[in-house]
Amino acid sequence: MFTWFRQAGVAVAVTMAVNFVSTPQPGLANPGPTAPFDVSRVTELPATVTELGGTLLLSDSPEMVPADGIMYQDTVAGNVRLFFHHVNATRELKKVVVLLVNESRTAAQVIVNQYGLGGPSLDYLAVGKIAQLNYLNQHEVELIEVPAKGTALLEPVLNETVVVPDALVNGIYDFQTKEPVKVVVMMLPVEADPAEFIKKAKILPTDSQRLRGTFAGRDRLVVPTQVYDSTRDGVLGITLADHKLDTYVAGIDATDGSPALNYGNYGVLYRVFLPTAFEQNYAVYLNPRGGEYAGGLKLKYRHREEAVVGTPADRLFFGSKTSTDMDHLGDFSGGQSLWLTFSPPGASNLPVKIILAPVTRQ
Numbered sequence: 001m002f003t004w005f006r007q008a009g010v011a012v013a014v015t016m017a018v019n020f021v022s023t024p025q026p027g028l029a030n031p032g033p034t035a036p037f038d039v040s041r042v043t044e045l046p047a048t049v050t051e052l053g054g055t056l057l058l059s060d061s062p063e064m065v066p067a068d069g070i071m072y073q074d075t076v077a078g079n080v081r082l083f084f085h086h087v088n089a090t091r092e093l094k095k096v097v098v099l100l101v102n103e104s105r106t107a108a109q110v111i112v113n114q115y116g117l118g119g120p121s122l123d124y125l126a127v128g129k130i131a132q133l134n135y136l137n138q139h140e141v142e143l144i145e146v147p148a149k150g151t152a153l154l155e156p157v158l159n160e161t162v163v164v165p166d167a168l169v170n171g172i173y174d175f176q177t178k179e180p181v182k183v184v185v186m187m188l189p190v191e192a193d194p195a196e197f198i199k200k201a202k203i204l205p206t207d208s209q210r211l212r213g214t215f216a217g218r219d220r221l222v223v224p225t226q227v228y229d230s231t232r233d234g235v236l237g238i239t240l241a242d243h244k245l246d247t248y249v250a251g252i253d254a255t256d257g258s259p260a261l262n263y264g265n266y267g268v269l270y271r272v273f274l275p276t277a278f279e280q281n282y283a284v285y286l287n288p289r290g291g292e293y294a295g296g297l298k299l300k301y302r303h304r305e306e307a308v309v310g311t312p313a314d315r316l317f318f319g320s321k322t323s324t325d326m327d328h329l330g331d332f333s334g335g336q337s338l339w340l341t342f343s344p345p346g347a348s349n350l351p352v353k354i355i356l357a358p359v360t361r362q
Contacts (some may be wrong), residue, residue: 037235039287039324042355045236047224049246051217054079056249056267058260059185060211060346062204064089065096068197069204072212073184074254075103081218082154082173083267084185085128085346088120088163094187095161096120096169098154099194101182102146108179110144110152115174117155118346120167125317128346129294129310131170136298136308136341146181151195154183162190170346172267203255213260215251222246222272229277230334230358237287238272241265241344242351264350270342272354278335285326285355286311288319293352295345299329302336319349331359 057080059072064087071086088094102108116135119127146152153159154173163169188197206212228236239245241264249268253260262268276282286297294317300306312318312327319325332338344350 037357039326039355042235042237042353044245045224045228045238045356046226047222047238050221050223052219052221053216054081054218056215056218056251056262057082057183058211058213058215058262058267059084059086060266061209062089062207063087063209063211064207065187065204066090067204068094068186068188069202070184070186070198071204072255073182073203074214075180075182076214077177077180079176079218080174080183081267081269082171082175082183082185083346085168085170085266086185086187087168088165088187091165093165093190094163095159095190096163096185096187097158097194098171098173099184099186099198100144100146100152100154101184101198102148102150102179103182104179105148106179107148108146108177108181110146110154110175110177110181112142112144112154112173112175114138115155116172117170119169120161120163122167124168124347125292125294127168127170128348129296129316131172132343132345133296133308133310135172136296151198153194159194168347172343206253209263210253210260211263211266212255213251213253213262215249215260215262217249218267219269219271222270224273224275227275227277228282228356230280230282230356232277235355235357237353237355239289239351239353240270240342242289246351264344266344266346268343270340272340272342274338274340274356276332276334276336276338280334281331281359282334283331283357283359284329284338284340285357286329287323287326287353287355288349289323289351289353290349291319292317293319293345293348295343295348297329298341300337300339300341301332317348326355
């Protein structure tokens with residue numbers, strides 16, 4: 001049987017494991033295997049990138065939250081993804097919650113259909129990786145009813161979770177709502193009632209990175225314009241989230257109306273289809289181009305075989321001080337359907353390159 005993927009060697013915490021604390025291990029940052037080709041000379045595989053709709057709420061500024069208050073808020077309806085990524089930068093115990101506010105006279109039904117949570121932890125790369133792996137592995141559907149003129153917590157467990165100083169919390173939540181609902185991401189004292197706190201809470205100023213806003217187009221479809229033939233084409237790559245070949249999504253900071261640019265496309269979900277020639281087996285690699293990287297990725301092969309793998313699978317992160325690190329996602333039979341589901345993980349560096357190459361036999 002042809003080996004089509006490597007099982008992830010990184011343990012995936014259960015979806016609700018918000019008390020995860022990672023102890024860094026000396027071996028986790030070791031360089032990966034030497035590439036069987038020169039990564040710096042990989043030719044780009046032409047591809048079309050299509051936005052698939054939906055709304056993305058990004059709350060990552062201030063990333064280092066200096067005081068109690070609202071990090072981001074906006075009123076939305078339809079298909080929405082919330083990506084929040086915040087560190088308690090005070091010297092006190094805090095909690096980070098997401099409050100849904102219904103300002104209408106009728107109840108609002110919010111259907112959460114996919115989510116992932118990581119942290120709180122002092123190991124930022126681990127938090128981003130676990131949030132993404134949890135998101136990709138989670139398929140349960142939850143219904144939240146927000147009463148008329150009332151509030152509800154998007155994730156109740158966050159209201160019971162203490163965030164120590166310098167700890168990071170990262171969440172990715174996909175939900176649908178027909179009725180407009182205000183989504184409020186805020187940090188507050190551990191004992192505070194979110195429904196009462198919001199009545200006096202102030203919007204915190206953004207930091208220099210300005211990574212917050214509301215963006216149209218939460219999902220992207222990436223399809224090469226040619227069929228990959230490993231014998232004919234050799235080594236080719238698809239670059240994601242570099243703002244050149246794949247531009248950053250632009251939107252508006254709803255707190256002040258200013259333009260917003262999502263540097264890194266955090267929270268954007270990519271579905272990548274790889275058309276290949278029959279009888280030409282090939283290998284797929286992930287190559288981080290911007291520095292330290294720790295995430296996850298879903299593969300769907302032959303329309304039925306699915307796997308979520310850590311990237312990298314054998315250690316926490318890779319890409320440190322080199323742009324030639326690669327993670328071997330697997331070897332595949334040409335001419336068979338292969339889809340990759342990818343999203344930039346919190347705390348990691350972009351861009352990345354998906355590389356297709358002839359199978360190398362040892």
